[in-house]
Amino acid sequence: MKYEEWSKISRIASKKSLWILHFCTGCGAIEMPPVMTSRFDMERFGMAPMATPRQADVLLITGYLTVKTLKRVIQVYEQMQDPKYVVAFGSCPINGGMYWDSYNTINQLDKYLPVDLYLAGCMPRPEGIINAMMELMEMIEKGEARGWEKYRKNYEKYKKNQEMAFKFGKVEE
């Protein structure tokens, strides 16, 4: 069999066992316990929470990110093994949400990390989270969730953007 066919099989297999690392710094963390526990029970879809980044497939960023947190998110993201997916959860990683004019909130996460899926809402309901995860599974099967490849390819550009945010715009060219 060719490599493409094998990778298709591996994608079908891996979409049904997503291990999620939730980076719970924002209020979105509140919506995660109902999704994990018996009422909504995300494990029936093959998703399970994972404690360490090295064994996780999905990085779920729940809520707003400050510059200080972004540094930790990037450390976590770079520890994860390929293929890895980022889900931006809630309004804040999309455009800053209600904290858009704060001095310390990075407004768009996708300038610093490749985001595969956005999940809008403030907050998204557990049904929304499950729906987004099903969407992500389909994207994985079709091979559309390629954020990790984009990060590798444009590593220099991402690093430059991250550095600009860490220094609050005071970068010497």
Add this chain to the structure above:
Amino acid sequence: MKAKEIIGRGEEVHGRLYVKVEKQEVRELIKTLKENKFQHFVMLSCIDWIDDGEFELIYHLWSYEYREHVMISTRIKREGEEMESLHDLFPQIETYEREIKEMYGVNFIGNERLTPFFLEGWPHMPPMRKDFDSKKFIKDVFESIPPVEDEDEGI
């Protein structure tokens, strides 16, 4: 109010005793209250009165015996005036002073630990000052960062 009996001044505002004093008197007042069962230092807060050119520092104290809240308020000039550190009265004041130094730029004489607290590598003016232009700041810093474009993947 019991607190008014102890220190003999101040006015009652929304069930709390609000005392306006000069900055030299703050230490003596807190000391008196501490000796008279106001044993809980709640917090130290700061308000930027930019039109008056002053910072207002408010020391909040609480008594479990009398169930009363006292606010001791003092004003210092925004530029060029410093406050005396009171962390020898209540050790937690050290942390509040550290925060106010970072967020407003008020210097506290005698506090050895006024190092960066929440903000990492902050190069601008203290962000909670009223003359800090937050919208201009995000425009200059975060909005000026370009999105990463890729010929295959797009933005």
